[in-house]
Amino acid sequence: MSELVIWQPESGELIPASAKTPSEISHYAAQLSVRDKKQIVSAFESGHFEMGINYLWGKTSTALKKELSAVGVGLLGEMLGKADVDEDDDVEDIITTKESIILAEELGIVSPTDAMRLKHTYELITHFSRLELEESDFEEIDESEAISSLKACIKAVLGRPKVEVAKKFVEFREALEGESLSENDPRVDMLRSSPYFFNKLTVSVLMNAAKKNAGANLEHALANINVLIPAIWPKLRESEKWQVGHAYAEAFADGKTTSVGGLKSALLKVRGFDYVPENLRSETFIKAAEAIFRAHDGLNNFYNEPAPVKNLAKLGSTIPTPALPTCFSALLCVTLGNGYGVSWAAESEAKSLLKTLSTDRWAYYLNNVLPSDTRVLDKLDSSKPLKKWMHLVDDFDLNSVEIKNPSVSRLMKASSEKNEARILSAKKKLIEEYYGKNA
Missing domain, CATH: 1.10.220 (Annexin V; domain 1)
Incomplete structure (x- = not known):
């Protein structure tokens, strides 16, 4: 029987192992002009790695969002649950950088591995941006990190020509509104x-x-x-x-x-x-949770997360059931943090809110939401969030929750045993079940 599938693009021209210098690697950036390549190489060779990566990331983000816009801005809004987006909106205005990577992975523009590397590059940029704000002169991006980021951006995005994305679903989506x-x-x-x-x-x-x-x-x-x-x-x-x-x-x-x-x-x-909810109180909670996502995905997230988390807490500990999926995901994102750690103030507030949720509500999340919560599942690929996850499972005794989904059950058991290899195996299985493709 036919089914919808996520289109799998070919990667850009493979960067050979022999290409080690910024000049050699930049040669494979098909979407960069000669001038762009010279500026990036000059920054790298001068040791101005942060400047070079920020310039490189600007080009990468713009190219990625341009490819995404090919499927229709309205569809991107629908994928993100943003109901107020229409085709006339500018893709730069409605999609954050982190969201563009998530969407690119979901639509098959980039592979899960390339998406992971792009997320790491973005986290690297946001981490050092935060240090700059703190006026810290004691840490800086080193050459190996810069070279890895350069390879990641070129291999995933800048080294490929324009691609068609999810054409089969785009046609199906048009039929949903164009014919009965x-x-x-x-x-x-x-x-x-x-x-x-x-x-x-x-x-x-x-x-x-x-x-x-x-x-x-x-x-x-x-x-x-x-x-x-x-x-x-x-x-x-x-x-x-x-x-x-x-x-x-x-x-x-x-x-x-x-x-x-x-x-x-x-x-x-x-x-x-x-x-059918009895009232629209849930919408207030959902919007508060979406504000947490924006802070978490944006620059200087460690500084910006506490305010929206506190705002969600002020709404009350009784979260309406329709809002549970979004609120759970937002609170867990803050609690797990990213590869560079967590916002301590936001984490404390988020964990306090999570502790007010009953075992039944945790069972609801683990059985009905986590299997498709790619925001949370993707965090398990990073060492620090993975350790936070294992502590969370212990702190909340989540392995004792009744789980119906076999893959989630394996994930919780492995988490309780702190078996990282089995955690990642169970997480991979959930991603495969959600997308219907090998992760």
Whole structure:
């Protein structure tokens, strides 16, 4: 049976092991002009590694976002859960640098390994930017770190020509809003058999269309909601079911009668009204959690994280169920930190909030959210977050939580035993199950 797949691009021209100097490595940067290459090489050869990497990263980030924009700015917004994004928005304004790497990995523009190296380069830049803010002159980027970053950026992005991305899904996404699919349409079966990533993204596309579209496009979206949501409902996890219920509640509150009618019909077919929140209080929590993500992913994150975490804490310890996936993920990102450590003040506040959550809520997260929480899973590739994760599992006694997902169960057991190799093996399995590809 056919299924949607993430398109796997070929890497850029392989940088040979013999290419060791900045000049030799830069030769393979197909997307850089001769002038750009000269400036980067000059900075490296002069020992101004931080200056050279910052210039290199600016070119890399711009090129990556340009490739991402080829799939449509609206789709990128849907992937990030940003409902207020439309095709006229500038990709530079709506996507942070960290988000661009996550999206590039999800869409297959870069491999998981290249994404990990790009994230490391970005963390390196943000780390030394923070040290500069502290007026510290005792640490600086060394040559080996600079060379590794140069290779990572060229191999993953700058060494490749422009590529097509996720073409099969882009065509499917256009059909969701441009035509009404029948129950026996082969694309419905295709979606049923596809990796969970595409089910999650389809829900986002359809819910945003129900809230934002008008006229024929709205009619097509609502018709497809009534075909596709029942088709994939048994496969959907709690977070996506709440997303459908929340879309209905929001449309009802906004008086959008056409959307309300279509969404109500779909919810009745799957007996899904248990997932309609009684009020929109959850949206306040979700927005507060999204502010934590922005601080965590941005420059000087150690300084900027405490304020949004405190703001979330002020909303109260009783987090509405529809907001649990986003809030859990945000709090765990702060608690685990990145390859350079954590924001101590933010970590303390985040852990205090996590301690207020019951065992049932931890079970909800571990069973229904963690299997597709790539933000948290990706952190386990770094040594410091991995150690924080193992301590967290012990501190919260998470291995005693009832786990239904076999891969999550293996992850928790390995974490409790502090077996790093098995943790990474279980994490890799979860990523493969989510994307439907080898990680």
